[in-house]
Amino acid sequence: MSGLVMPSGWFVGCGNMGGAMVAGWVKAGVDLSALTAISPSGRDIPGVAVSTDLPDGEPEWVWLGHKPYQVEEVAAKVAPRIGAHTVILSILAGVECASLRRLFPEARAIVRLMPNLPVSDGEGVTGLYSDDADPALRDEISAIVGKLGFAPWGEHEADLTAISTVAGSGPAYVARFIAAMARQAEALGLPAEIAQRLALETVAGTGVMARASGEAMGPLATRVASPGGSTEAGLKVLDGDAGMDDLVARTVEAARRRTEEMAAAARD
Ligand SMILES: NC(=O)C1=CN([C@@H]2O[C@H](COP(=O)(O)OP(=O)(O)OC[C@H]3O[C@@H](n4cnc5c(N)ncnc54)[C@H](O)[C@@H]3O)[C@@H](O)[C@H]2O)C=CC1
Ligand SMILES: O=C(O)[C@@H]1CCC=N1
Structure with a gap:
């Protein structure tokens, strides 16, 4: 106890x-x-x-x-x-x-x-x-x-x-990200079970490492992305127009609008 x-x-x-x-x-x-x-x-x-x-x-x-x-x-x-x-x-x-x-x-x-x-x-x-x-x-x-x-x-x-639209809903968003990573690992030839496990362990491990070190996300990504390497090529897609920031902004805004509707319904 x-x-x-x-x-x-x-x-x-x-x-x-x-x-x-x-x-x-x-x-x-x-x-x-x-x-x-x-x-x-x-x-x-x-x-x-x-x-x-x-x-x-x-x-x-x-x-x-x-x-x-x-x-x-x-x-x-x-x-x-x-x-x-x-x-x-x-x-x-x-x-x-x-x-x-x-x-x-x-x-x-x-x-x-x-x-x-x-x-x-x-x-x-x-x-x-x-x-x-x-x-x-x-x-x-x-x-x-x-x-x-x-x-x-x-x-x-x-x-x-x-807090609700980022952290409350967040596990659902992260679950979608893990599933999307797993699908791509599978598409590249890995067995489904291994693909799912490696996507999950990658997200969990990154979280554990970042929390332990306190390192900011920018430098953390830079430590992975060798100049001219494969990660940098991938990040250019995530960082580009209609990339990660835009997708997350639209996701959180949709959740915020719905939260506001629920608030209004309870005010009546
Ligand atoms: N699921 C999540 O990740 C989060 C949910 N919430 C909030 O938690 C609340 C519950 O969501 P969930 O647990 O996902 O839904 P849920 O449907 O799993 O749980 C609601 C529970 O309320 C019970 N219930 C229904 N009518 C009742 C009544 N008249 N009296 C007593 N109990 C009654 C149901 O049997 C059910 O067990 C919601 O208000 C939601 O906004 C907040 C943050 C995160
Ligand atoms: O979906 C919902 O309305 C609740 C709020 C945050 C997570 N679940």
Whole structure:
């Protein structure tokens, strides 16, 4: 055990993302004995008690991990059960503090989190933001969420959109990049299994190396690309018109627009 104890409460909607957070806490040795996952299916979630209904008693922390469009329906059930000591911690993409405050007027504080899936292995990124959490509560949340990886507090709520569209969505983008690399390795004649493994290990190894050294990405790429060599020829394509920067900019902008639409839907 890490000695860290999760405050008593509920994780309402504990699917892909909530389940990944629970898995990360279990691996980190956080005591989850006071947490209950509320799941309509009642399906087992390793490491945490599961209930199909809200348990008795007033929760200290309520995590919202269902889909953003379900927030009104969930709030109608949850809000009457919380008290002035209850903290709402929402991972719902786009749904703003003001919308959550409207739905949970009694809550002690409203905290937004934007995690990503590698939290399941303590290797995640979780953006944090609150208008009204006091310093002691922020420290408590940082300690618990910090067990899942890098967990910076945003200064402005808009920072969460940046974190969501880059880091929250990021594992999906990186998965596409790895798959594309693997397809090309296969096209050049390698067996599929080897092609997939080498693409994955290349991305994972580059991340591990860069994190350990702290080296910036420009110099790192330069160390790979011998002048006049094959990598340089490849980088000219990635760095050219409609190359990597343009593709990533259009990808992130599409995610940002959709986040804004989800925010607007929850404001109504
Ligand atoms: N999947 C990801 O990588 C990320 C997801 N998020 C956010 O996490 C939230 C959940 O996304 P996922 O886990 O991917 O979806 P999911 O569909 O895997 O999980 C949602 C869970 O909510 C449960 N649920 C549905 N209706 C419910 C209700 N009325 N009461 C209680 N539980 C209910 C479902 O049974 C399911 O287990 C979303 O709001 C999303 O914006 C945020 C960052 C990353
Ligand atoms: O796709 C979504 O809406 C959420 C936000 C970041 C990752 N998944």
